[in-house]
Amino acid sequence: MPLLEFTKKGIYCKQADVYLDPWRGVDKAIISHGHSDHARWGSKRYITHEINVPIITHRLGKILVTGKKYGETFQINGVKFSFHPAGHVPGSSQIRVEYKGEVWVFTGDYKTQVDGISTPFELIRCNTFITECTFGLPVFKWEKPLRVHDDINRWWANNKSNKVTSLLMGYSLGKVQRLLKHIDCKTGKIFTHGATEKMTNILRQFIDFPKTELITRDTKKAEIGGNLVLAPPAVMGSTWAKKLGEISTGYASGWMAFRGARRRRAVDRSFVLSDHADWEGLLSVIKATGCEDIITTHGYTDIFARYLKENGWNARTEKTKYEVETIDSEVI
Numbered sequence: 001m002p003l004l005e006f007t008k009k010g011i012y013c014k015q016a017d018v019y020l021d022p023w024r025g026v027d028k029a030i031i032s033h034g035h036s037d038h039a040r041w042g043s044k045r046y047i048t049h050e051i052n053v054p055i056i057t058h059r060l061g062k063i064l065v066t067g068k069k070y071g072e073t074f075q076i077n078g079v080k081f082s083f084h085p086a087g088h089v090p091g092s093s094q095i096r097v098e099y100k101g102e103v104w105v106f107t108g109d110y111k112t113q114v115d116g117i118s119t120p121f122e123l124i125r126c127n128t129f130i131t132e133c134t135f136g137l138p139v140f141k142w143e144k145p146l147r148v149h150d151d152i153n154r155w156w157a158n159n160k161s162n163k164v165t166s167l168l169m170g171y172s173l174g175k176v177q178r179l180l181k182h183i184d185c186k187t188g189k190i191f192t193h194g195a196t197e198k199m200t201n202i203l204r205q206f207i208d209f210p211k212t213e214l215i216t217r218d219t220k221k222a223e224i225g226g227n228l229v230l231a232p233p234a235v236m237g238s239t240w241a242k243k244l245g246e247i248s249t250g251y252a253s254g255w256m257a258f259r260g261a262r263r264r265r266a267v268d269r270s271f272v273l274s275d276h277a278d279w280e281g282l283l284s285v286i287k288a289t290g291c292e293d294i295i296t297t298h299g300y301t302d303i304f305a306r307y308l309k310e311n312g313w314n315a316r317t318e319k320t321k322y323e324v325e326t327i328d329s330e331v332i
Helices: 052-060 145-161 175-181 194-203 259-265 279-289 301-310
Strands: 011-013 018-020 028-031 045-049 065-068 074-076 079-085 093-099 102-106 128-133 165-169 190-192 228-231 247-252 269-271 293-299 314-317
Touching: 045 052, 045 079, 052 065, 052 194, 128 279, 145 165, 145 247, 145 269, 175 194, 175 228, 190 194, 194 228, 293 301, 301 314
Parallel strands: 018 028, 028 045, 045 065, 102 128, 128 293, 165 228, 165 247, 190 228, 247 269, 293 314
Antiparallel strands: 011 018, 074 079, 079 093, 093 102
């Protein structure tokens, strides 16, 4: 019997009778991070990193949840669990599972680049490594984040000089806060959509962010003009966006590395900025873990597993209910 098995409810540890990021309601759920495909409603009890507690209670409502610190070990029926930084978004964790000297690591989602808001990725040595591969193709190779943020600030400054409002879009949890952290506030005011403002305010207790102003029904178009607006991708082409006046649209995502993705999003500027590991990031982590077995989950699972097997690793794929981040996805 493997230490962790893939079932119709999620990734299950039979010895501890607990699930990792289950996609159906269970008695006990250990949660890697706050995105909606990994933290789902319906379980009786949740255990997660302490930063995730206010995030998932905001999303899921009244739940029974316990927060743990990074590196803090807790046992369930002799199985040792601990959370370790995944670098994906604030509070995101790899989940280390140990029983009778055998160690498995479930990564959830992760990235190796340092983003300035998430605790940087921590390498964990293990026997079995469960890895996402959202961007598991050689074509994905991220630029240094500083260059991307410089491009964003120049774009905003140019729009400001032309009295055009900059509408910059990204996921409400993680991406928008990453953008906000590196914005040049001297250029002008920063306005937000309600969804991004709520999540940013939750994270302000842990992270220092620039001041933002929520756009409400009473906000005048003249106040927004020439400034920056942070919003989720769903606002593109909406009535809400049309009320902003003359705008230049920008979108931050790893998928912007594909020319076809830029056309489909129909934005004026695209910025290649991902909260997932690129091809080299995935491979470097796998090599360094010293693992004997690799399980690929959401993403380019078959292609990535085949490459690993061709290069000497014992790799296989498993199906999950995690939503693969795609060109058109709206992960929150």
